[in-house]
Amino acid sequence: MLSIILFAVLAIVGIGFFAYNVRKVRFNILLGRDTDRTDKASERWKTMALVALGQKKMFTRPIPALLHLTLYAAFVITQIELIEIFADGLTGGHRTFHEALGGFYTFMISFIEILTLLALIGTIAFLSRRNLLKLPRLNMKELAGWPMKDANLILIMEIVLVVCIFTMNGADEAAQLQQGNAGYGFVISSFIGPLFLNMTDNLETLHTLEMIGWWGHILMVFAFLNYLPYSKHFHILLAFPNTYYSNLEKKGKFTNMESVTAEVKLMMDPNADPYAAPAEPQAEPQRFGAKDVTDLTWKNLLDAYTCTECGRCTSSCPANVTGKLLSPRKIMMDTRDRLVEVGENMRKHGKDFNDNKSLLGDYITEEEIWACTSCNACVLECPVNIDPLSIIIDLRRYLVMEESKMPTELTGMLTNIDNNGAPWQFSQNDRLNWAKED
Amino acid sequence: MGLNVPTMAEMMAQGETPDVLFWVGCSGSFDDRAKKITKALVKILNECKVKFAVLGTEESCSGDPAKRAGNEFTFQVQAMMNIQVLNGYDVKRIVTACPHCFNTLKNEYPELGGNYEVIHHTQLIQDLINTGKLVLKDGGVFKGKKITFHDPCYLGRANDVYDAPRTLIEKLDAELVEMKRCKTTGLCCGAGGAQMFKEAEKGNKEINVERTEDAMETSATIIATGCPFCNTMMTDGVKNFNKENDIQVLDVAELIANAAEL
Ligand code: HEM
Ligand code: SF4
Ligand code: SF4
Numbered sequence: 001m002l003s004i005i006l007f008a009v010l011a012i013v014g015i016g017f018f019a020y021n022v023r024k025v026r027f028n029i030l031l032g033r034d035t036d037r038t039d040k041a042s043e044r045w046k047t048m049a050l051v052a053l054g055q056k057k058m059f060t061r062p063i064p065a066l067l068h069l070t071l072y073a074a075f076v077i078t079q080i081e082l083i084e085i086f087a088d089g090l091t092g093g094h095r096t097f098h099e100a101l102g103g104f105y106t107f108m109i110s111f112i113e114i115l116t117l118l119a120l121i122g123t124i125a126f127l128s129r130r131n132l133l134k135l136p137r138l139n140m141k142e143l144a145g146w147p148m149k150d151a152n153l154i155l156i157m158e159i160v161l162v163v164c165i166f167t168m169n170g171a172d173e174a175a176q177l178q179q180g181n182a183g184y185g186f187v188i189s190s191f192i193g194p195l196f197l198n199m200t201d202n203l204e205t206l207h208t209l210e211m212i213g214w215w216g217h218i219l220m221v222f223a224f225l226n227y228l229p230y231s232k233h234f235h236i237l238l239a240f241p242n243t244y245y246s247n248l249e250k251k252g253k254f255t256n257m258e259s260v261t262a263e264v265k266l267m268m269d270p271n272a273d274p275y276a277a278p279a280e281p282q283a284e285p286q287r288f289g290a291k292d293v294t295d296l297t298w299k300n301l302l303d304a305y306t307c308t309e310c311g312r313c314t315s316s317c318p319a320n321v322t323g324k325l326l327s328p329r330k331i332m333m334d335t336r337d338r339l340v341e342v343g344e345n346m347r348k349h350g351k352d353f354n355d356n357k358s359l360l361g362d363y364i365t366e367e368e369i370w371a372c373t374s375c376n377a378c379v380l381e382c383p384v385n386i387d388p389l390s391i392i393i394d395l396r397r398y399l400v401m402e403e404s405k406m407p408t409e410l411t412g413m414l415t416n417i418d419n420n421g422a423p424w425q426f427s428q429n430d431r432l433n434w435a436k437e438d
Numbered sequence: 439m440g441l442n443v444p445t446m447a448e449m450m451a452q453g454e455t456p457d458v459l460f461w462v463g464c465s466g467s468f469d470d471r472a473k474k475i476t477k478a479l480v481k482i483l484n485e486c487k488v489k490f491a492v493l494g495t496e497e498s499c500s501g502d503p504a505k506r507a508g509n510e511f512t513f514q515v516q517a518m519m520n521i522q523v524l525n526g527y528d529v530k531r532i533v534t535a536c537p538h539c540f541n542t543l544k545n546e547y548p549e550l551g552g553n554y555e556v557i558h559h560t561q562l563i564q565d566l567i568n569t570g571k572l573v574l575k576d577g578g579v580f581k582g583k584k585i586t587f588h589d590p591c592y593l594g595r596a597n598d599v600y601d602a603p604r605t606l607i608e609k610l611d612a613e614l615v616e617m618k619r620c621k622t623t624g625l626c627c628g629a630g631g632a633q634m635f636k637e638a639e640k641g642n643k644e645i646n647v648e649r650t651e652d653a654m655e656t657s658a659t660i661i662a663t664g665c666p667f668c669n670t671m672m673t674d675g676v677k678n679f680n681k682e683n684d685i686q687v688l689d690v691a692e693l694i695a696n697a698a699e700l
Contacts, residue, residue: 060623252596253545257510261550264514268522289508318626318649323642371639374506374631375591380622396508410507413635417512421498422464423635431462432494434473435443435480 007089007218014222021229025305028343032298033286037245044244047385051246052239057383061312064129070122071158074115075236078165081112085218095172098184110187113169117188120162127155137311142330147309150231157227161220168213170196175206238306239384245299246385251376254393259286289397292358293339296391303386304336313378313388319371326371328378328388334363335391360395369395370407441480445494446527456491458562459529461543463536464499465666471673472666478695479535479559485700486571488562490533496523502538505546507632514550517542521552535559535691537592537665538630544597558593560602560664560690567609578697580610585693586617586658588649588672589624590665603664603690610697612660617652625649627663627671634667650675654685661687 037044050056055072058065087096098105130138130151143151166189173183173193178201183190196206228234290296293304313328314320320327338359345353360366372392379387399405413423421428449456460483466476483490501516524532532554534540544556566572585607593599600621607614619625628638628645638644650672653661661672666689673687688696 250541250545250597252541252592254505256546256549257514260510260514264511264518267515268518288510316623316625318628318645319639319641321625322638322645322648324639325641326639367639370636371641372631373591373626373628373633373645375626376595377591377623377626380595393506393508397510398508400508401510406507407636409636410632413632414504414507414509414512417499417501417504417516421516422468423499423503424464424468426464426468428498429495431467431497432443432445432492434462434467434476435441435492435494437473 001092004090004092010218010222011086011089014225018225018229021226024343024347025229025234027347028339029298029301029305031294031339031342031346032296032301033294035297035299037247037299040248043248044246047246047248048240048244051243051383051385055383057381057385060381064126064310067122067125070115070118071126074112074119077115078112080108082221085214085221088214089218106185109169109184113166113186113188116162116165120159123155123158123162127152130155137315140311140314140327140329142327142333143309143311147232147333150233151309154227154231154233157220157224161217161224164213164216164220166192166213168210168217171206171209171213175203175210178203178206232307232309235306235308235384238302242302242306243385245302247299247387247390251379255390257288257397259288287398288401289399290391290394291360291398291402293335293342295398296335296359296394300335300387300391300394301339303388304332304339306384307332307336307386308384309333310383312381312383313386316377316381318373318375318377324368324371325365326368328392331364331368331388331391332386335359338363360398364395366399366405369399441477442484443480444491446491446496446529447494449491450527454489455528457489458531458533459524459527460490460492461500461532461534461536461539462492462497463534463539463666466535467497469666469670471669475535475666475669475689475691478689478692478700481695481700482563482566482572482691482698485698486566488566488571493523498523500539500542502542503632503635505542506630507635517547517550517552521547521550524552524554529554531555531557533557533559533562535664535666535689537590537596538667541592541596558597558599558602558664560593560606561599563691563694564602564605567606572694572698574609574694574697576611578610578699580612580660580693580697583610583612583660584615584656584658585610585612585660585662586615586653586656587620587690588617588627588653588661588663588668589621590663590668591624591626591630593664594624595622603662606690606694607662610693615656615658617656619652625652627665627668627675629667629671634670644675644678646671646675647678650679654679654681659685660693661685662690662693663687664690 055065055069058068084097088094129135169186169189170192173189174196176183177193177197183193196209200206228237287295293301309329311329317326317328345355369392372389374389376389379389416423416425420426446459462476465472498520499516500520501513504516505513532543537558540556540558543554587603587607589600604614625648626645627649653672663669663672669687669689676682676685676687
């Protein structure tokens with residue numbers, strides 16, 4: 001009885017705290033500006049099915065894709081076992097579904113055991129790639145400190161989880177054998193069982209071991225669940241909505257700024273009605289471009305929470321591979337860090353609190369954003385359809401249109417376009433001279 | 439043979455409408471290297487008797503570099519002026535040899551009132567060959583040569599055009615060799631996003647040098663591309679290695695015009 005109450009309390013606290021954190025994240029994401037991603041539902045479902053569920057873009061790099069697939073498959077399938085853990089936990093039962101399902105039960109648990117073993121191998125490989133092989137994209141300076149610890153912590157938690165699962169099943173198997181029953185015949189724990197039995201044939205100890213495995217497992221699950229919102233690991237859930245809300249336009253198409261359109265129309269047509277209502281009257285004029293996270297769209301902010309920090313974007317970024325400061329992964333990490341900070345401030349001090357900090361300046365420097373060639377390599381590379389480029393362009397828009405700050409050559413280029421319709425100092429009247437030259 | 443380059447205004451005066459407007463772009467109009475690409479394309483259009491026209495002095499910057507630099511005002515002013523001119527001539531179809539103009543006109547003008555069918559010159563040339571209007575006799579001068587194609591970002595990743603330029607190179611009977619980073623993973627030449635007009639930020643290498651190394655690894659003797667800016671960047675990259683006598687940087691239009699002996 002005590003264990004049922006303990007389990008119920010654990011489940012309520014675990015799920016409750018997770019829900020509380022998810023609400024916070026939702027609040028933060030909705031601080032962003034609006035952008036419409038509700039069109040083309042069928043194309044969106046398809047994108048999600050291919051990119052998130054089907055891991056399509058992961059497979060441009062087969063080795064990490066396969067390693068990841070082990071974790072992914074194990075995670076998804078293990079959820080079935082979790083149902084039984086809940087049933088056992090809330091009824092005080094033991095392998096509630098065993099009798100009813102019979103042979104199918106043995107098959108399912110065996111299948112889960114195989115996936116779990118594969119996941120263990122995958123996890124160890126991931127740890128090695130990070131810490132022994134020191135893959136460049138997993139060891140860049142923006143990962144120093146917490147991000148690196150986060151990555152390792154997750155993998156270690158995964159190992160603990162796997163150990164718990166096998167301790168649980170192995171000790172249970174040993175206990176059955178010790179009592180002279182036939183074992184369960186699960187494909188891996190039927191090897192572990194006899195090993196446990198060799199160490200001890202004390203039934204009490206075996207039961208305790210099983211309990212440690214069982215409680216350890218479920219504790220890890222709740223710990224993991226509640227760790228997600230603080231970690232790059234949130235991707236395991238957010239990959240799905242994030243790919244659903246992907247930008248489906250051609251990658252070269254930058255957003256049109258409607259507020260500018262209204263002004264330019266007015267400028268070009270003196271007869272235009274200056275009071276012609278804009279599509280949606282805005283309460284307060286928005287600043288041009290983005291200085292802080294609240295100037296970005298909610299999709300940019302969802303992107304930031306979804307980022308796996310894998311660095312595929314950065315390793316394909318022409319600016320980064322030639323030693324420039326720009327790293328699209330860092331753009332996403334900075335956006336998330338700043339958003340968490342802004343959200344905390346607002347909850348503590350009210351919506352209008354100003355900490356005199358901003359994404360541009362305190363997190364991302366001008367040097368970084370001016371190094372971007374807008375080549376879209378990062379966008380195409382991202383396995384969860386994140387778009388670092390649109391953040392970079394919005395930061396540029398703020399700098400140029402609100403502060404007139406840009407590299408001096410660009411000032412010249414823009415003046416030329418304004419004055420003579422070309423980025424260089426050539427007269428528009430000479431535009432057809434080439435046809436007369438030999 | 440002189441080039442026949444009718445302007446839209448001339449055509450209108452004669453009561454004619456062209457099938458396609460050739461958008462030359464700033465680079466194609468003013469840059470000495472890019473002007474050669476412009477002329478190569480005109481030669482092809484003339485040879486195939488394509489009824490085309492240019493805007494001439496009525497053309498203005500598409501606004502691409504302004505938009506990528508973050509100045510939406512300058513961009514939209516340019517765009518709306520161009521749209522006024524284009525709509526005034528009731529233009530339906532546009533071809534351009536610049537992927538930046540291509541992308542902007544195709545994707546960013548519609549929301550401002552400019553709706554046209556916009557194609558890249560490699561797509562038009564492919565069409566001319568497919569319909570038998572342009573005939574290449576067994577490859578010509580490029581037969582058997584190793585050619586690598588550098589994907590312009592605004593043609594490839596930005597607009598998913600990867601095949602048209604490659605099909606044309608294959609038409610030359612040449613050996614098309616791919617760089618390790620190509621198509622969706624192609625490395626930028628370093629010019630996009632208004633970088634063409636400024637010094638690069640501090641780093642340990644120029645992007646065009648990194649990209650030229652990719653091209654040199656293929657041991658191709660010709661680097662083909664489909665963008666005047668990529669052309670400049672790759673040409674500079676080749677010069678950086680003092681390889682200008684061994685490796686040529688040519689636009690696909692130039693390859694075709696040469697092969698067809700135009
Ligand atoms: C639902 C179960 C999932 C689990 C248990 C899971 C687990 C993991 C783990 C443990 C890592 C860390 C690897 C490392 O640190 O080296 C990781 C990384 C990653 N995950 Fe997931 N993931 C899941 C879902 C997804 C989905 C749906 C996607 C979408 C495509 C995704 C994309 C990624 C990417 C891109 C990385 C970085 C891998 C790299 O370094 O190349 N994951 N995941
Ligand atoms: S778009 Fe900008 S940030 Fe992204 S890969 Fe290209 S240069 Fe890097
Ligand atoms: S933005 Fe995408 S590619 Fe870049 S680190 Fe994040 S998940 Fe990886």
